[in-house]
Amino acid sequence: MSEDPDSDAAGGGRDIAVPMELYKSITVFSTLFAVVFVLLAFVMFDAATLDRSFVRGLVQDAFGAVGLGVGGQPLTIAFALVGFAFLTTGSGIYIVGSRFRAEEMGNAKNEADET
């Protein structure tokens, strides 16, 4: 792998050069998804900790409508876990997106085809 011009172990992480067009889609969509997931995570944390949370009320009503009484404690734990899952997913999307760069960008000296 260290011989591959696409991967750059010296910089600490992988570094993959992609065409500019693809780089743009990666940047736009990964940022979009990362932001949405982090926001959703905060909504879930609210639902876990706030009694007046809209989402919490909605879920409680939904369970009540099908005849399932759900206690406060399990609901809190579930919301918290989902929140952490969303937060990790959002960060993950952003982190994976950050390893791509356009062909024109970055360290030219590490690129075999440009030396």
Add this chain to the structure above:
Amino acid sequence: MSLERKDEHDHKGWMQERDLTPVESIYLTVLMWLDKRLRIVDYLEILENLYYKVNMQMPKSHTEQYNLDNKFWYWYPLYALGSFSTIAYVVAAVSGALLGFYYSPAAAGASGSPTVAYEQITFIMTDLNLGFFLRSLHRWSAQVMVAAVFLHMLRVYFTGAYKEPRELNWIIGIVLISLTMVFGYTGYLLPWDQLAFWAGQIGVEMALSVPVAGEWAAQLVFGGFTLTQSTLQRMYILHVFFLPFIATTVIAIHIGIVWMQGIAEPH
């Protein structure tokens, strides 16, 4: 606006050439799938293109033409104060119109109990849904308007923007700052609490201290030499009927003249 398809880049072939981990190839495949369908990037590029084209067509301002931006940039926020006052005025107008549904300017009240006006304020602040918010919004926008109008005047003065051919608008501005303060004073009296009452008393005495015309002015504005129902009634009608029409008209003229003359750029 329709988007023309660009020449297709062979993503699949390109991906096979590369040495990608499974996570990376799934990641890229998903994003490319989304990009092909939602095309957000293309629309962002249209916006970017539009931004540059619009900027190319704008005439150069004085400061750009003579390359003075590097010296004058710190003035620019102060050039927003006029708009800021106008926005505060609009916010106060809208929130005030809504407050008008609940307030009534009656100084009467059973002996020993608060006046109707004060009780309505209490109702707005404690019982009415979003009433606290509405009254706070009205009060804060009024405060902001007075402050912004005053700072706007300082900016105009210290940049010399009042000079020929803008003297007329400067005079109109002085009328407007006076109207703003009368707006503030009449509104301040409307709760008809202790603060309002004694502020009204000060107003009457200030009017009476004026030679010759003082008594006439006190009669006209306060409806007598002591504070009564007619004082509150006059303050109310000044605040919600007279001043809104006058101030809105004068503001329109003020902004219209700025529009015709263009803003006074720094030299």
